[in-house]
Amino acid sequence: MGQIVLNKVQKKFGDVEVIPPLDLTIADGEFAVFVGPSGCGKSTLLRLIAGLEDVTSGSIQIDGKEASDAPPAKRGLAMVFQSYALYPHMSVRKNIAFPLRMAKMDKAEIDKRVTSAASVLNLTDYLDRRPGQLSGGQRQRVAIGRAIVREPSAFLFDEPLSNLDAALRVGMRLEISELHKRLDTTMVYVTHDQVEAMTMADKIVVLQAGVIEQVGSPLELYHTPRNVFVAGFIGSPKMNLIEGALAEQHNAKTIGIRPEHVQVATTQSDGALQGTVGVAEHLGSDTFIHIHGVAGCDPMTVRAAGDVTVRHGDTVYLTPDATQIHRFDNDGIRIP
Amino acid sequence: MATQHSRSAARLMMAPAVILLLGWMLVPLTMTLYFSFKKFLPLRGDSLGNGLEWVGLENYSRFVGSSSFWPSVQATLIIVGSVLVITVVLGTLLALLLDQPMWGQGIVRILVITPFFVMPTVSGLVWKNMFMDPINGILAHLFKFFGAQPLEWLSQASMQSIIMIVSWQWLPFATLILLTAIQSLDSEQLEASEMDGAPVLKRFWHIILPHMSRAITVVILIQTIFLLSIFAEIFVTTAGAFGTKTLTYLIFQRVLESQNVGLGSAGGVYAIILANIVAIFLMRIVGKNLDR
Numbered sequence: 001m002g003q004i005v006l007n008k009v010q011k012k013f014g015d016v017e018v019i020p021p022l023d024l025t026i027a028d029g030e031f032a033v034f035v036g037p038s039g040c041g042k043s044t045l046l047r048l049i050a051g052l053e054d055v056t057s058g059s060i061q062i063d064g065k066e067a068s069d070a071p072p073a074k075r076g077l078a079m080v081f082q083s084y085a086l087y088p089h090m091s092v093r094k095n096i097a098f099p100l101r102m103a104k105m106d107k108a109e110i111d112k113r114v115t116s117a118a119s120v121l122n123l124t125d126y127l128d129r130r131p132g133q134l135s136g137g138q139r140q141r142v143a144i145g146r147a148i149v150r151e152p153s154a155f156l157f158d159e160p161l162s163n164l165d166a167a168l169r170v171g172m173r174l175e176i177s178e179l180h181k182r183l184d185t186t187m188v189y190v191t192h193d194q195v196e197a198m199t200m201a202d203k204i205v206v207l208q209a210g211v212i213e214q215v216g217s218p219l220e221l222y223h224t225p226r227n228v229f230v231a232g233f234i235g236s237p238k239m240n241l242i243e244g245a246l247a248e249q250h251n252a253k254t255i256g257i258r259p260e261h262v263q264v265a266t267t268q269s270d271g272a273l274q275g276t277v278g279v280a281e282h283l284g285s286d287t288f289i290h291i292h293g294v295a296g297c298d299p300m301t302v303r304a305a306g307d308v309t310v311r312h313g314d315t316v317y318l319t320p321d322a323t324q325i326h327r328f329d330n331d332g333i334r335i336p
Numbered sequence: 337m338a339t340q341h342s343r344s345a346a347r348l349m350m351a352p353a354v355i356l357l358l359g360w361m362l363v364p365l366t367m368t369l370y371f372s373f374k375k376f377l378p379l380r381g382d383s384l385g386n387g388l389e390w391v392g393l394e395n396y397s398r399f400v401g402s403s404s405f406w407p408s409v410q411a412t413l414i415i416v417g418s419v420l421v422i423t424v425v426l427g428t429l430l431a432l433l434l435d436q437p438m439w440g441q442g443i444v445r446i447l448v449i450t451p452f453f454v455m456p457t458v459s460g461l462v463w464k465n466m467f468m469d470p471i472n473g474i475l476a477h478l479f480k481f482f483g484a485q486p487l488e489w490l491s492q493a494s495m496q497s498i499i500m501i502v503s504w505q506w507l508p509f510a511t512l513i514l515l516t517a518i519q520s521l522d523s524e525q526l527e528a529s530e531m532d533g534a535p536v537l538k539r540f541w542h543i544i545l546p547h548m549s550r551a552i553t554v555v556i557l558i559q560t561i562f563l564l565s566i567f568a569e570i571f572v573t574t575a576g577a578f579g580t581k582t583l584t585y586l587i588f589q590r591v592l593e594s595q596n597v598g599l600g601s602a603g604g605v606y607a608i609i610l611a612n613i614v615a616i617f618l619m620r621i622v623g624k625n626l627d628r
Contacts, residue, residue: 052527073533085528089546098542099532146532 002028002063002153002186004049009058011044011210018044019210021058026154026188026203031180033189035197035233036207042190043158045207049188050079050156063153073102078147079156082163084139086131086146092118093127096145103150117145120179137168144179154186161196173199194234198222206230228332231256237288237301239326244296246273252327252335259303261324264289265317266310272317275300277310291316372396372601379595388598395602404586409610412582415499416563420556422503427510427555428548432540434511435518445515452508456568463501464490464573494578501569506562510555517551518544557618564611583607 004026011019019041026032034042047053049060051072059068067075078099086095096117100110118124121141131139140160147155157176161169177200180187191197197204198218206213206221206229214226218234225231231239239256247255265272275291278299287308290299302318310316327335372395374388382388399405434445451459467473468489476486489497521544529543567584574580576589587607591600 050531052530072527072531077531079528079531081524081528083522083524085522085524087525087529087543087546089549098529098534102529102533102538146528150532 003061004154004186004188005061006049007059007061009045009048009060010056011041011048011053012056017210019048022210022212024205024212024215026186029184029186031177031187031189031200031202032205033191033197033201033203034205034207035191035194036213037233038192040207041210042192042207044210046079046156046158046188046190050077051075076153077156078150078152078154079158080140080143080147080160082159084131084143084163086139086142088131091128091130092123092134092142092145095131095142096123096149099146099150113149114145117149120148121145136164137172140164140172141175144176148179148183152185154188157187157189159190159192161191162193169196176200195236198234204234206233224334225256225326226334228254228256228328231326231328231334237303240297240300242294242297242300246296247327250325250327253330254328254332256326256328257320257324259288259301261321262300262302263319263321264302264304264308264310265319266314268317269319272319274315274317277312277314277316279312280308280310282306289316291318294318368601368604370601371597372605374598376597376601377595378597391598395598396605399590399599399602399606404581407579408581408583408586411495411580412564412584412610414495415502415566415580415582416560418499419502419506419563420559422499423506423510423559424514424552424555426503426507427514428545428552430507430511431514431518432544434515448511449508451505452512454505456505456566457572459505460501460569460572463497463504468497490574491578494574494580498570498573498580501573502563502566505569506559510559513551513555514548517548521547553621556621560614560618561611564607564614583610 004024006022006024008021008023009019010017010021022045034045036042044053048055049062051067051070055068059066061067062075062077087098090098093114096114097110100113114127115124118127121144123138123141123145126134126138126142131142134142140163143160160176161172164172173196176187176189180200189196189200201218203215204218204221205215208229214221214230221230221234225234225239228241232241235258237259239258240262241254241256243254247253268274273294275293278290278292280290281288283306285306287304287306287310289302289304289308289310291302292299294300300318304310329335371388373390373392375391375394376382376388430448434441434448438444454462465473467475470476470486470488473486473489475489479486487493525543525547526539529539534542565584566582567588570576570580570582570585571588576582576585581589583603584607587600587603590596590603
């Protein structure tokens with residue numbers, strides 16, 4: 001009840017091809033996250049699924065039924081927008097009830113659903129307020145409430161957390177994940193933030209310029225990125241991508257090593273790379289050290305323990321863990 | 337900067353402007369009030385120099401007692417009401433239409449505004465001579481083309497004609513304000529309502545119209561202020577005949593045609609009262625709409 005299949009879906013705006021023909025299957029109950037840099041076509045892809053944009057060619061199937069030509073309301077999907085898109089002149093109750101009223105649902109049933117959605121989202125005390133009187137997080141919850149009362153076969157989220165402050169974002173992230181576990185409904189989520197993608201997704205779809213670079217579970221993408229783009233995009237801080245002599249030693253155009261797979265020492269040892277400390281970011285639990293002077297990669301980021309005390313200008317020696325090196329060929333494709 | 341000294345200097349320098357503006361407003365108002373209590377018939381030799389006879393409230397009772405008073409109030413309200421309805425309804429529809437992307441949008445929008453730039457006297461004359469003339473008017477030709485008897489607009493459908501001319505003049509204003517209101521609507525709201533299953537008409541009713549309510553109140557408020565005092569359109573077309581005599585026009589007739597300044601002044605005071613009653617009602621509605 002919520003499988004979405006894209007088959008050779010293509011989208012052009014005039015002569016500009018935003019999304020070249022693309023295949024994708026999102027299984028029932030899955031939490032799929034589209035992630036990519038801004039302008040990569042992830043929002044367009046979501047809008048194609050929602051029906052707010054028409055596909056240029058190809059087909060979209062929802063629950064096994066052809067949906068490419070169906071109007072948005074008939075696709076059985078609910079969407080949460082980046083700006084929340086609440087109706088400012090209606091109370092929270094009316095906002096949540098709006099899709100049900102449009103479906104000409106029975107009044108008693110509407111009340112029942114609105115009440116239950118409000119209690120799930122902790123909105124019971126705010127039902128008679130206007131959206132303008134709510135905080136960002138509460139507005140977000142109203143938008144989600146308006147989506148869940150329809151009991152759709154899948155939820156679509158378009159960068160829903162980007163207007164919230166950092167602390168609230170972490171909280172809402174958890175709430176949405178929990179909602180997914182409880183409702184067990186397909187969710188498609190668009191974000192440019194790879195942390196959101198890693199923490200929430202069952203399946204991540206990495207997009208660049210409308211092309212799917214890789215599809216897989218968060219850890220698959222983390223451990224075996226298919227190409228240089230995915231390697232650099234997934235993971236925080238970023239994977240260190242090294243070119244030149246060091247890479248050639250490993251028979252590759254580019255090698256990648258994650259910050260947590262590099263040992264830092266202040267004393268010289270065999271085969272260690274020498275560098276100078278630029279900035280050390282002390283987070284308490286970890287220390288991220290940005291090191292200059294390593295050939296082919298400047299700066300190189302390294303994760304060390306929280307109690308490491310290095311200062312700007314110190315000379316350090318780095319030993320990458322040889323088993324954790326990712327190798328990429330001339331086309332940027334992973335060498336197994 | 338703002339020492340005690342410089343502040344009083346500033347007051348002194350602003351004084352001429354303030355006094356001039358205040359005088360500009362107060363002098364005619366006081367004179368109107370003054371004349372409304374006097375017998376002042378210039379053709380019978382009354383003048384300020386000879387001293388005017390105090391008649392108390394006689395002018396006021398005569399003005400209201402005249403058989404043309406209530407019809408004129410009625411005519412005023414009918415014209416204002418009808419023009420408001422026509423301009424707001426058509427203005428909303430036109431604004432929706434102009435909001436659609438189309439070829440030559442810029443030129444079309446400028447053309448839509450042009451009637452607003454035409455002076456009231458000119459547009460009254462243009463309508464009277466070019467459109468509504470029963471022999472040579474375009475409408476007369478149109479009627480004849482379909483085999484109908486041309487209508488003598490200004491005498492047979494005088495009220496409708498005036499309403500049509502004034503609406504034509506004010507429609508651009510309403511359209512322009514309402515168009516900007518529509519353009520300020522967040523498109524995600526429309527998309528959200530589309531996903532929520534609202535068809536086009538319901539989207540208009542539940543999303544677009546509430547969003548426009550504030551702009552609509554502003555249009556109604558501003559137009560009412562100006563429509564209560566329309567004069568030129570009536571003066572050059574029917575000259576107040578055939579039931580188109582508004583309160584403003586009645587005052588004009590009392591002062592200039594009957595040469596009774598006292599009686600006209602009393603009418604002026606009534607007009608002020610009527611305008612204020614309307615204003616209070618409007619401010620109530622507007623206040624409610626603007627507070628949100």
